[in-house]
Amino acid sequence: MRCCLKNDFGYTGPVEQVSAVNIHIDVPTAGAHPDFTPLTEEPDKVRVKVAYWYLSEEPYPHLSASDTFEAGKTYTVRLEIEGNQGYSVDTKYTTVSINGTVMTAGTYSYGNNFIGKQKSFTVTSVLLGDVDGDGEVEIRDATWIQRKIAGMELPFVFVDKRADVDSNNEITIMDATLIQRRLANLKTPYPIGETV
Numbered sequence: 001m002r003c004c005l006k007n008d009f010g011y012t013g014p015v016e017q018v019s020a021v022n023i024h025i026d027v028p029t030a031g032a033h034p035d036f037t038p039l040t041e042e043p044d045k046v047r048v049k050v051a052y053w054y055l056s057e058e059p060y061p062h063l064s065a066s067d068t069f070e071a072g073k074t075y076t077v078r079l080e081i082e083g084n085q086g087y088s089v090d091t092k093y094t095t096v097s098i099n100g101t102v103m104t105a106g107t108y109s110y111g112n113n114f115i116g117k118q119k120s121f122t123v124t125s126v127l128l129g130d131v132d133g134d135g136e137v138e139i140r141d142a143t144w145i146q147r148k149i150a151g152m153e154l155p156f157v158f159v160d161k162r163a164d165v166d167s168n169n170e171i172t173i174m175d176a177t178l179i180q181r182r183l184a185n186l187k188t189p190y191p192i193g194e195t196v
């Protein structure tokens with residue numbers, strides 16, 4: 001849809017109303033740093049910035065890029081979405097999704113070609129190697145990784161953080177092997193069976 005709005009940059013040509021903005025931001029996990037560089041699927045149309053991250057409890061301290069998330073705490077990110085030249089965003093006609101979920105709430109600010117959205121995340125701790133999340137590390141957990149790699153359906157939500165035993169951000173056969181080694185009482189350099 002095109003109209004002739006004047007946007008914030010003094011641009012008076014045709015302006016396309018952006019109907020959907022899809023944002024991807026790293027979900028906070030214990031020990032990880034806040035993501036200050038969210039990605040958008042519409043980089044030609046909009047820019048997305050993190051205004052700030054804060055801990056959602058008094059006195060609501062802001063986080064810096066070097067801070068790490070703690071398990072059991074809730075954190076909130078505030079995002080700013082602005083249209084590039086020739087494009088406009090508005091809460092009236094722009095749908096904002098974060099990590100695939102449409103944000104029906106969380107609008108904290110809006111204006112001429114500007115939307116502010118916030119989203120809270122609670123950081124949960126996990127037992128490293130407990131792939132199925134039943135509270136124990138067993139040989140079955142190694143099997144689940146093998147099945148996952150083989151592309152098979154699993155009867156639970158696969159959480160990478162539980163299964164990525166060597167923390168290389170990939171789920172590989174090595175992660176399954178490390179669990180097997182640990183269960184055979186062989187030493188591994190990773191805290192398998194511990195809360196991370």
Ligand SMILES: [Ca+2]
Nearest residue numbers: 130132134136
């Ligand atoms: Ca398990």
Ligand SMILES: [Ca+2]
Nearest residue numbers: 164166168170
């Ligand atoms: Ca891994």
